[in-house]
Amino acid sequence: MDAKxxxxxxxxxxxxxxxxxLSQLELALLADSSARHLSCVETGRARPSRTMVLRLSAALDxxxxxxxxxxxxxxxAPAYRESSLDDEDxxxxxxxxxxxxxxxxxxxxxxxxxxxxxxxxxxxxxxLMDGIPSHLLEPQPNVxxxxxxxxxxxxxxxxHGEVRPLFLERLLRxxxxxxxxxxxxxxxxxxxxxxxxxxxxxxxxxxxxARPGPVQVPLRVRTPQGExxxxxxxxxxGAPADVTLSELAIELFYPLDEFTTKTLQELAGMPGQVxxxxxxxxxxxxxxxxxxxxxxxxxxxxxxxxxxSTSASASxSASxSASxxxxxxxxxx
Numbered sequence: 318m319d320a321k322x323x324x325x326x327x328x329x330x331x332x333x334x335x336x337x338x339l340s341q342l343e344l345a346l347l348a349d350s351s352a353r354h355l356s357c358v359e360t361g362r363a364r365p366s367r368t369m370v371l372r373l374s375a376a377l378d379x380x381x382x383x384x385x386x387x388x389x390x391x392x393x394a395p396a397y398r399e400s401s402l403d404d405e406d407x408x409x410x411x412x413x414x415x416x417x418x419x420x421x422x423x424x425x426x427x428x429x430x431x432x433x434x435x436x437x438x439x440x441x442x443x444x445l446m447d448g449i450p451s452h453l454l455e456p457q458p459n460v461x462x463x464x465x466x467x468x469x470x471x472x473x474x475x476x477h478g479e480v481r482p483l484f485l486e487r488l489l490r491x492x493x494x495x496x497x498x499x500x501x502x503x504x505x506x507x508x509x510x511x512x513x514x515x516x517x518x519x520x521x522x523x524x525x526x527a528r529p530g531p532v533q534v535p536l537r538v539r540t541p542q543g544e545x546x547x548x549x550x551x552x553x554x555g556a557p558a559d560v561t562l563s564e565l566a567i568e569l570f571y572p573l574d575e576f577t578t579k580t581l582q583e584l585a586g587m588p589g590q591v592x593x594x595x596x597x598x599x600x601x602x603x604x605x606x607x608x609x610x611x612x613x614x615x616x617x618x619x620x621x622x623x624x625x626s627t628s629a630s631a632s633x634s635a636s637x638s639a640s641x642x643x644x645x646x647x648x649x650x
Contacts, residue, residue, distance in 0.1 A: 326370065326391035327359040333377045334359075336496060347376035367393045380495060381563045382431075399560035402436070410554070410562060417552070417567055423585030424570055425547075431564035432499050433460040433488075444545070444584060445470060445538060445570075460568075461488060465507045475537035475544055477512065483534045535573050542580045546573040 334344050341359070342352040350369065357363035365373070370391050374384040385395035400407055418426050418439040425445055427438035435458040449458075450468050463469045464484060471477050485508060492500045536547045547570045557563035572578040 326365065326387055327361045329387055329390055330355075330365075330373055330377075331359040332496070333374075333379055333383075336493070337377050339377075344373065344376060348372045365391055367391070371396060380431075381557065381560045383495070385560070397558060397560050397563075400562075402561060407559075407562075410565075414565075414567070417569075421569055423581045424572065426567060426569045427460070428565060428567050429460055430566075431495075431497065432503060434458070435460060435463075436565070441581065441585065444540060444581065447540070448473075459503070461503060461507045465510050467511055470538070471510075471512075473539045475539055476534070479534045480536065481512070536570070540580075542584070543576065545577045545580060547571060547577060548573050 334341070337344075339347075340352075341355045344350075345352045345355045348355075348369070349372065354363060355373075358365045358369075367388065370387050370393065371384065374387055379387065381397045382399070385397055385399075388395055402411060414428055414437065418428070418437065422439050422441045425439065425442045427442055428436045430436060446463070449463060449470070453462055453466055453469050461484065464474075465471050465481060471481070474480055485504070488500065488504050488507070491497075492504050536549070538545045538547070549568050549570045552567040552569060554562050554565060572581060
């Protein structure tokens with residue numbers, strides 16, 4: 318990308334405007350500008366100011382990573398830093414993640430980045446990760462590969478025919494909303510995964526059946542204890558001022574029936590089973606194992622999650638400052 322060409326930022330802005338299905342007049346009104354000026358910006362006849370680029374980005378709800386891209390395309394410096402999760406000023410974020418994950422036990426919870434790569438999770442995730450082969454865990458596990466690959470969780474899903482189209486629809490919606498090339502590649506990859514060999518074809522496959530409960534497509538997982546039924550919610554950080562923070566998401570799983578609730582609670586109370594170690598003690602992914610504190614080695618969970626306090630999710634900022642680092646959260650009056 319040539320940041321010296323003002324037409325480059327115009328083309329990118331036009332692409333984002335069309336992705337949001339807005340006319341030049343509609344966007345101009347949202348950004349407190351004029352359709353004529355916006356037209357000149359998009360065609361390269363006018364170079365937008367830094368303030369205008371940020372204003373248009375906000376009106377278009379452009380992700381922070383891509384707002385930096387727009388600024389660089391207009392020959393301006395990026396406005397949002399991209400920290401490592403290990404940075405000192407991200408300590409409060411790491412603490413919040415660890416607190417959420419530990420407090421959610423005995424129910425599974427996982428932290429992912431914008432491409433659904435797993436950064437950390439709680440010990441209860443082991444109930445979903447049991448039997449996952451190493452080639453799906455290295456170099457970095459990905460939620461969509463773990464869930465849809467024939468060697469992954471899909472072989473244990475009792476309703477794979479419902480879950481797969483729902484997952485693909487969610488991912489495609491994210492691809493269309495962001496234009497992210499990595500997400501597009503991930504979508505094309507998982508679309509090619511075949512269905513499990515033992516899956517029985519059903520009439521209207523891919524169309525969720527009508528259910529009396531509040532969740533249209535639960536996650537129904539076969540386990541040695543029986544079939545567990547769960548649903549999930551997504552949590553994100555409000556008002557982020559850091560690219561890394563803006564791309565973090567926490568998926569929290571909840572039991573959908575009494576059997577699942579009781580089973581997960583019982584598994585959490587079995588030493589050395591699904592939840593080894595002390596509360597909050599999650600093995601570090603991608604790091605050398607710690608020496609055992611007790612002579613008896615605890616059983617490791619099938620998937621070695623790192624602690625949020627030690628896992629890295631992004632490269633440090635390229636332009637460090639001698640002054641105290643800014644807060645990763647935008648403070649509003």
